[in-house]
Amino acid sequence: MTQSRDAFEARLRQIGADRYHDKHPFHHLLHGGGCTPDQVRAWVINRYYYQHSIPMKDAAFMSRVEDPDLRRQWRSRIEDHDGTETNPGGIRRWLKLAEAVGLDPEYVSSTEGVLPATKFAVDAYVRFVREKTLLEAVAASLTELFAPAIHKNRIAGLLQNYDFADDSSLSYFQNRLKEAPKDVAFGLAWVLDHADTQEKQDAAAKALTFKTDVLWSQLDALHAAYVEPGRIPPGAWQPGTGLLDAKAA
């Protein structure tokens, strides 16, 4: 049976409550101050791959949209990450964080050393958005409903626990707190408007579930490689490499 708008929204929110990556042990370690400097670096290197792929995902989405009003709404997402003449954009802000934790931003932006599972998961998200219906693509972006809470926790946890954390190094997250709410309000309303049959509601819920898997599996890979059991796959980043100091020396 097709759910009411409110019941369907509650179903989507429950997916986040059950499966969002704020529950992953790696995030508890990171936000609680339990990560070593190298574990923080590994997170920054791998998460960069997500950041660099998000605008490509949004461009893939826009390339399939025929409605100029929807494209107009969507394109600010690309500018938020890639920047404009007046805004450095999220990718540059992420590289500031990379420098603050002692990484060479050129190394990080080369995406060498990214874990294979990170690439598989993130590339699967871009492919999903390229190939599935527009409804499924927008529904997959709705994990951002749950992101402001994790960004707030992260800012507070990093400021409290790590010397590298300050307004400049954490500017990526401060900005997302301003940018994400408008995106997600639009995306949620669009999904609620367009998922008007049971079949479409099921497909949207499945897309959001898929996206929680994309996020969770990245942290599983990070945890296995750099925390427990510490099995770094061939070709992935080795602590002691890709550092700023090495470049200065």
Ligand SMILES: O=C(O)c1cc(C(=O)O)c2c(n1)C(=O)C(=O)c1cc(C(=O)O)[nH]c1-2
């Ligand atoms: O730090 C996080 O936990 C987190 C999660 C997510 C998300 O839920 O997909 C995004 C972001 N951050 C983020 O910064 C971001 O720009 C973003 C874009 C998207 C998307 O799917 O279009 N998700 C996310």
